[in-house]
């Protein structure tokens with residue numbers, strides 16, 4: 001098993017100001033190679049969901065490997081363009097696109113707007129008319145498939161705000177022929193994030209086939225179907241699950257999605273691409289005895305990693321200053337922010353921990369650094385790459 005922290009990194013950490021995000025881009029490289037290998041020989045196109053992590057070095061590597069970009073804001077579209085991605089590699093989803101964001105996408109000539117409502121269709125048509133341009137779009141549908149993940153990261157149920165619903169189809173088919181500035185390229189779905197039960201993707205495939213059938217019957221010849229992202233990662237045991245099982249993931253789509261001649265299948269993976277490439281390194285400031293537990297109070301908080309506070313997400317925590325031989329105790333690992341939800345984990349078994357020890361909070365590459373904030377007027381934590389300290 002590959003160790004995420006080698007001796008040299010651990011030594012270098014002692015001289016660094018905490019907290020900081022530590023990235024090993026070799027893990028990203030291996031992950032990207034695994035994706036390419038698993039998707040090879042099929043008409044699959046992979047877009048990276050830039051909202052998971054938009055660091056320049058991460059994006060550079062992703063570009064080197066030829067992935068496209070999935071965006072959910074005008075700012076993300078600009079960021080992708082600035083990093084040298086071609087406009088035709090950029091898809092733009094999002095349930096609330098502002099007019100200026102739509103204009104930006106049209107002016108840049110992006111690959112598609114993944115449109116999430118009938119009203120948005122009309123707005124894009126209007127803006128395109130004004131500009132005298134044709135605009136490529138895909139329709140994002142809510143497939144009503146349960147992703148069996150945390151409710152805050154479930155997006156494909158009828159009660160969720162995302163996408164066009166099945167019962168709007170009649171109205172949609174009435175509207176589409178009137179939208180002469182819009183060129184319908186594809187269908188788009190995205191059912192949620194951190195999906196570990198891959199059988200839910202079979203249900204998505206069935207829905208994709210149904211939607212395709214409906215559009216074919218109406219005479220639409222589509223260029224692609226986009227099945228979104230959501231593939232989960234192993235937060236419990238990152239060292240054992242460093243590279244997600246892309247073979248298994250893609251094999252489901254190979255087996256169950258019916259593609260028509262000339263069609264391609266698009267994916268938008270975020271978390272699975274980058275999550276395991278980083279850890280948040282934090283220092284223990286104080287150890288406090290509670291009634292039922294000890295508190296290890298650390299210098300990172302929900303400002304650097306909000307996932308535990310926001311979705312009760314689990315991240316593995318390790319004491320990287322102590323060896324395995326030391327006696328183990330249970331700690332609530334908490335940050336300094338004035339919120340009770342500012343807690344990285346409860347009853348975490350760690351080697352006896354003291355002020356000054358370094359803890360690693362693992363699997364923070366996705367939705368870690370990008371979701372950081374300056375609450376309590378805190379400064380942004382630094383980003384350290386392994387190859388910089390070697």
Ligand SMILES: *Cc1c(COP(=O)(O)O)cnc(C)c1O
Pocket residue numbers: 049051052070072093094190192193194228229230231268269270271272366
């Ligand atoms: C967030 C998002 C993704 C990526 O989700 P992951 O769980 O990180 O793979 C893909 N597509 C859309 C539309 C998204 O909003």
